Amino acid sequence: MDRYFRIEEFIDGNLSQEESMRLKNELETNSDLAFELILRSEINKAIRDKNLMEFRDLILDQTHHQSSASALFNLQRDVLRTWHLAAASFILILVVGGLWFILSNKPFSTERLVSKYYKPAQSILQYRSLELNSDDALKEAFNFYQQNDYTIALKYFNSLENQITAKFYSGICYIELEQFDNAVKSFEFVINDKDNLFVEQAEWYLGLIYLMNNQKSQAIDQFNKIAKSDSFYEVQAKEILKYLN
Amino acid sequence: MQEYTVEAILNGIKERDTQVLDFIYTNYYHQIKIFIIQNQGSKEDAKDIYQDAMLVIYQKLQQNNLKLTCSFNTYLYSVSRLLWLKQLERRKLWKQFTEDAENYVNLDDSIVTIFELNERYKLYQTHFKRLSFSCQKVLELFLARIPLKEIARILGFKSESYAKKRKHQCKEKLVNSIKNDPEYQELTKHSIYNSQYNG
Numbered sequence: 001m002d003r004y005f006r007i008e009e010f011i012d013g014n015l016s017q018e019e020s021m022r023l024k025n026e027l028e029t030n031s032d033l034a035f036e037l038i039l040r041s042e043i044n045k046a047i048r049d050k051n052l053m054e055f056r057d058l059i060l061d062q063t064h065h066q067s068s069a070s071a072l073f074n075l076q077r078d079v080l081r082t083w084h085l086a087a088a089s090f091i092l093i094l095v096v097g098g099l100w101f102i103l104s105n106k107p108f109s110t111e112r113l114v115s116k117y118y119k120p121a122q123s124i125l126q127y128r129s130l131e132l133n134s135d136d137a138l139k140e141a142f143n144f145y146q147q148n149d150y151t152i153a154l155k156y157f158n159s160l161e162n163q164i165t166a167k168f169y170s171g172i173c174y175i176e177l178e179q180f181d182n183a184v185k186s187f188e189f190v191i192n193d194k195d196n197l198f199v200e201q202a203e204w205y206l207g208l209i210y211l212m213n214n215q216k217s218q219a220i221d222q223f224n225k226i227a228k229s230d231s232f233y234e235v236q237a238k239e240i241l242k243y244l245n
Numbered sequence: 246m247q248e249y250t251v252e253a254i255l256n257g258i259k260e261r262d263t264q265v266l267d268f269i270y271t272n273y274y275h276q277i278k279i280f281i282i283q284n285q286g287s288k289e290d291a292k293d294i295y296q297d298a299m300l301v302i303y304q305k306l307q308q309n310n311l312k313l314t315c316s317f318n319t320y321l322y323s324v325s326r327l328l329w330l331k332q333l334e335r336r337k338l339w340k341q342f343t344e345d346a347e348n349y350v351n352l353d354d355s356i357v358t359i360f361e362l363n364e365r366y367k368l369y370q371t372h373f374k375r376l377s378f379s380c381q382k383v384l385e386l387f388l389a390r391i392p393l394k395e396i397a398r399i400l401g402f403k404s405e406s407y408a409k410k411r412k413h414q415c416k417e418k419l420v421n422s423i424k425n426d427p428e429y430q431e432l433t434k435h436s437i438y439n440s441q442y443n444g
Contacts (some may be wrong), residue, residue: 004417005413005422008413008416039420039424040416040420042307042365042366042369043369043373043416043419043420044363045366046365046366046369046370046373047369047370047373047384047385048388048389049370051307052300052303052304052307052363052366053370054261055261055300055303056296056300056367058261058263058266059266059296059300060268060296062266062270063261063270063274063292063295063296066267066271066274068271089388124376134294136401139378139379139400139401142378143377143378143379146378156267
């Protein structure tokens with residue numbers, strides 16, 4: 001038996017008592033083997049530790065976002081230091097006026113909302129539903145999807161026709177390819193099916209598509225629907241409604 | 246901005262509450278940055294150290310292993326300070342360290358142990374995410390203790406034994422890719438993880 005395979009079998013609890021004892025004795029005298037055991041066990045723990053992965057991503061996002069905001073703050077502070085108060089006030093009036101003008105023209109504010117709230121759905125990382133069932137096309141589609149190759153991923157998703165998982169992810173691909181009408185069709189298909197795990201997400205992305213298309217009244221209707229439901233996106237929908245109203 | 250008690254801050258970190266995380270960054274990051282910049286570091290170093298310190302605190306909270314005897318601000322600063330000293334030591338710059346004016350508490354070795362473990366986990370997770378979709382799934386399902394028979398059915402493998410073979414192949418691919426990464430060599434060289442086996 002290959003010695004690494006034996007270590008894996010030991011970690012997985014597949015060795016007999018006798019084999020385990022033999023390996024344990026060997027570990028006491030063979031530091032390379034012991035090192036290998038620790039490495040392989042740690043890798044397993046790291047793969048299982050989704051919480052840590054998610055927290056790291058959260059902190060990364062946060063420091064990135066906050067440092068951009070703080071750069072803007074520093075710029076404002078420097079401007080105030082350098083210029084006369086009157087000149088700074090004048091700039092402030094211009095900036096506020098400009099912002100009011102921009103914000104009263106919806107494309108800018110909806111773009112900001114979209115950039116704040118839109119992220120393409122992650123591919124299924126968990127054992128989520130039995131729909132993963134043996135579809136090679138689906139596996140291929142996710143391969144390309146994870147590499148952000150949405151054109152090829154879409155071909156695979158579409159080859160699965162009315163399969164719900166594929167339909168949902170085809171919607172995301174269409175968004176990424178800016179084919180919003182097709183994206184709406186995909187999400188509506190998922191929503192009308194009702195009995196699947198992607199309905200809440202499809203409702204959410206439908207709202208975001210309306211924002212992307214500057215269809216404000218449809219977006220308000222859609223986010224109202226989400227805000228009044230028990231959806232995972234209820235709070236975010238309410239936040240968006242505050243901006244839109 | 247809303248104020249938080251120490252308990253609320255610790256609970257917020259544990260629960261990954263973004264408002265609490267924003268509060269911590271806004272109020273406490275600045276002094277960490279000043280300390281690092283005054284001690285041979287850059288703004289990027291400061292950000293990295295802040296992130297590492299928060300991860301260490303998160304891990305300690307997950308293990309129910311954090312009892313504060315000082316303010317959260319002092320604790321976060323102390324963890325960041327210790328991690329930066331560790332970095333200076335790695336970069337052989339520790340002699341240029343300037344004593345700092347901020348309050349800090351002395352911390353035990355568990356901070357450095359968790360930090361080094363987090364560094365390795367980050368590396369393992371990065372390599373894991375580079376595996377093919379099929380490999381990631383087979384390993385995830387296997388480690389979630391889904392029976393091989395079920396894994397074979399979900400992933401469309403022809404048999405249980407093929408699922409096991411595939412799991413083995415994927416794990417070997419992952420282990421080899423980690424071992425061949427120069428960062429892994431670097432991490433194990435510095436890590437106290439090595440000392441367990443080298444006497």
